[in-house]
Amino acid sequence: MKKYPLLFSPVKVGPYTLKNRIEASPVNISNLTQDGYLTPENIAIFEGKARGGAAIVNMGECRIDLKTGISHKLCIPLDDPEVLPYLHAASDAIKKYNAFSAVELIHPGTRSNPEYYDGPIWGPSSGPGHLGKDYEALDHETIRYIVECFGNAAEMAKLGGVDMVMVHAGHGWLLHQFLSPLNNRRTDEYGGCLENRARITLEVIENIRQKCGPDFPIEIRMSGTEIVPGGLTIEDQVEFAKLLDGKVDLIHVTSGTFHVPSTNQHMIPNGFLPEGCNVYLAEAVKKAMKHTPVVTVGALGNPELMEDILARGKADMVALGRPLLADPDLPNKLKAGREDEVYPCLRCMACISESFVPYVKYPSRIRRCPANPTAYKEVPASRVTAAREPKRVLVIGGGPAGMEAAAVLAERGHQVTLCEQEAQLGGALRHARYVPFKKKVDQLMGVMIRRLERSGAEIRLNTRATPELAQALGPDVIVAALGSRPKQPDVSGTLIPALEALRDPERLGQRVVIVGGGLVGCELALQLAQTGRQVTVVDRKPEVCRDAAFLYREGLLMEMEKAGVTVRSGTACLSVERGGIRVQTPDGGTELFPADTAIAATGSEALDGEAEQFRELAYDFWKIGDCFQVRKIFNARREGYNAGAHI
Numbered sequence: 001m002k003k004y005p006l007l008f009s010p011v012k013v014g015p016y017t018l019k020n021r022i023e024a025s026p027v028n029i030s031n032l033t034q035d036g037y038l039t040p041e042n043i044a045i046f047e048g049k050a051r052g053g054a055a056i057v058n059m060g061e062c063r064i065d066l067k068t069g070i071s072h073k074l075c076i077p078l079d080d081p082e083v084l085p086y087l088h089a090a091s092d093a094i095k096k097y098n099a100f101s102a103v104e105l106i107h108p109g110t111r112s113n114p115e116y117y118d119g120p121i122w123g124p125s126s127g128p129g130h131l132g133k134d135y136e137a138l139d140h141e142t143i144r145y146i147v148e149c150f151g152n153a154a155e156m157a158k159l160g161g162v163d164m165v166m167v168h169a170g171h172g173w174l175l176h177q178f179l180s181p182l183n184n185r186r187t188d189e190y191g192g193c194l195e196n197r198a199r200i201t202l203e204v205i206e207n208i209r210q211k212c213g214p215d216f217p218i219e220i221r222m223s224g225t226e227i228v229p230g231g232l233t234i235e236d237q238v239e240f241a242k243l244l245d246g247k248v249d250l251i252h253v254t255s256g257t258f259h260v261p262s263t264n265q266h267m268i269p270n271g272f273l274p275e276g277c278n279v280y281l282a283e284a285v286k287k288a289m290k291h292t293p294v295v296t297v298g299a300l301g302n303p304e305l306m307e308d309i310l311a312r313g314k315a316d317m318v319a320l321g322r323p324l325l326a327d328p329d330l331p332n333k334l335k336a337g338r339e340d341e342v343y344p345c346l347r348c349m350a351c352i353s354e355s356f357v358p359y360v361k362y363p364s365r366i367r368r369c370p371a372n373p374t375a376y377k378e379v380p381a382s383r384v385t386a387a388r389e390p391k392r393v394l395v396i397g398g399g400p401a402g403m404e405a406a407a408v409l410a411e412r413g414h415q416v417t418l419c420e421q422e423a424q425l426g427g428a429l430r431h432a433r434y435v436p437f438k439k440k441v442d443q444l445m446g447v448m449i450r451r452l453e454r455s456g457a458e459i460r461l462n463t464r465a466t467p468e469l470a471q472a473l474g475p476d477v478i479v480a481a482l483g484s485r486p487k488q489p490d491v492s493g494t495l496i497p498a499l500e501a502l503r504d505p506e507r508l509g510q511r512v513v514i515v516g517g518g519l520v521g522c523e524l525a526l527q528l529a530q531t532g533r534q535v536t537v538v539d540r541k542p543e544v545c546r547d548a549a550f551l552y553r554e555g556l557l558m559e560m561e562k563a564g565v566t567v568r569s570g571t572a573c574l575s576v577e578r579g580g581i582r583v584q585t586p587d588g589g590t591e592l593f594p595a596d597t598a599i600a601a602t603g604s605e606a607l608d609g610e611a612e613q614f615r616e617l618a619y620d621f622w623k624i625g626d627c628f629q630v631r632k633i634f635n636a637r638r639e640g641y642n643a644g645a646h647i
Contacts (some may be wrong), residue, residue: 014217053331069112087160109174151207170223224281370633399427401625402481408644493576509596517544521601
């Protein structure tokens with residue numbers, strides 16, 4: 001008997017019978033060619049999601065017309081016939097695993113970016129552009145042209161072997177702009193009442209039907225609410241969904257709009273929001289539907305939650321975006337009863353932040369995921385093979401870098417010994433258990449430990465690696481993953497290290513000043529403020545938390561403000577004195593901040609010297625993780641994976 005019988009039960013979508021209720025949600029596509037064509041790396045990502053068990057794999061955003069607007073270059077060009085062989089290759093890769101391929105059709109409207117597009121910026125109504133160029137109201141001729149472009153794009157997708165299309169009418173794209181009273185001030189048949197504002201969307205659906213036939217499934221993506229005063233509410237969107245019922249084959253309910261940055265945190269739910277925070281929107285739509293199944297999305301991945309959503313009739317399917325980046329094999333693992341092997345999405349926003357054009361000043365367009373060290377390198381990862389010449393390998397340090405290296409090495413057939421001086425594995429990840437909004441990091445650590453234990457590596461806890469021990473073991477290769485130590489600011493007086501403060505909060509007073517406004521300092525500030533303490537963050541830099549992913553930083557600062565955290569940037573700590581902390585203010589003066597407790601969150605320094613003493617004790621030597629350079633979980637695990645894959 002299946003543990004999640006509803007999640008892995010079939011469902012009808014148009015003429016198709018899907019093998020389960022899991023859709024791989026569309027996400028921005030990285031690493032396209034200059035012309036927007038798919039690369040082998042892109043196709044490997046889609047194939048990985050299909051191989052991992054998703055029933056529908058959506059390849060992501062597709063451009064419908066270069067002549068009337070684009071927002072960025074991370075779009076498959078469905079207005080270019082040269083894209084067809086790439087679509088076929090991707091769709092074939094998906095279909096190998098009994099999954100259905102899909103693409104997402106978008107038109108940016110007022111979100112057309114002058115950096116990539118020099119034509120008129122079109123919208124339902126004219127107005128001041130938020131990207132530096134005012135937009136113009138669409139005339140009827142251009143509306144008809146864009147409707148045709150949607151149909152042509154769907155037809156191109158079908159000709160490319162794609163099984164279905166998603167029409168994006170949410171998140172502030174053009175069709176959503178027509179729906180929203182915040183954007184649409186027209187007085188003709190495309191403005192005013194809801195039926196008029198929905199008219200262009202219904203015309204798009206009809207045009208696709210005419211060009212692709214009744215048996216080509218259409219999914220529509222809609223924001224259940226804009227979360228903005230005066231914007232679309234769930235009541236509005238339920239009425240909109242009623243207009244779609246029976247006309248489309250799947251309704252995908254999300255939330256938010258790009259036009260108001262704060263709603264990004266609900267559109268792509270951050271780690272401070274509860275799991276399934278958008279489900280209520282899908283539930284409201286589902287109750288009103290007579291014919292069309294409904295998909296819910298946002299902060300899912302917990303199998304018990306997904307099963308409960310289906311059992312309570314809140315939705316017919318679930319869509320997973322970031323969870324399938326963290327672990328593409330999630331569906332298959334759940335189906336096989338291997339929940340403890342699923343790498344969780346941390347909701348750290350690292351994956352999406354690097355491609356969040358135009359909000360990120362220098363977007364790399366590279367997907368990074370601390371839970372998945374092979375993200376963005378799926379092709380070489382798929383080529384990792386058993387070791388041709390098994391070696392004796394000593395791994396020093398049981399943090400994320402050391403655990404990843406040891407597990408991959410052992411799985412490839414090397415004889416691995418891992419030495420960790422503490423009584424348990426995990427390194428700095430162990431501190432996540434003390435922070436309620438970091439529980440997914442603690443979960444990730446558990447998955448890594450269990451994998452390492454299954455790998456066959458010898459694990460020696462409470463064992464400090466020394467040159468003498470290394471010589472006695474006689475390894476062919478040494479992998480140093482010793483980590484880092486906290487930095488102490490150069491000020492007089494005593495400051496408690498941030499990690500010690502996390503472990504022992506009872507020793508902290510009511511008034512707390514944290515010296516250092518990086519990610520660690522800001523997260524600690526929020527954690528302490530949520531326990532009722534009066535918290536001030538002091539940092540000499542002009543802005544705090546610049547080392548966090550863009551979207552996570554945005555959410556964290558919002559939560560800190562709600563919790564009452566005081567932030568004093570451009571302010572240097574001079575000394576810890578009786579009764580408080582003396583600082584130098586931006587104007588060059590000094591001020592005493594009253595405090596019962598002073599905490600140092602001024603970063604860490606690599607244990608480079610400690611690592612270097614092992615360099616000459618083996619034929620090959622690798623230095624990875626924080627002892628190489630202090631960075632984030634992703635970097636540590638990626639370097640651990642690289643060492644494991646290439647030794």
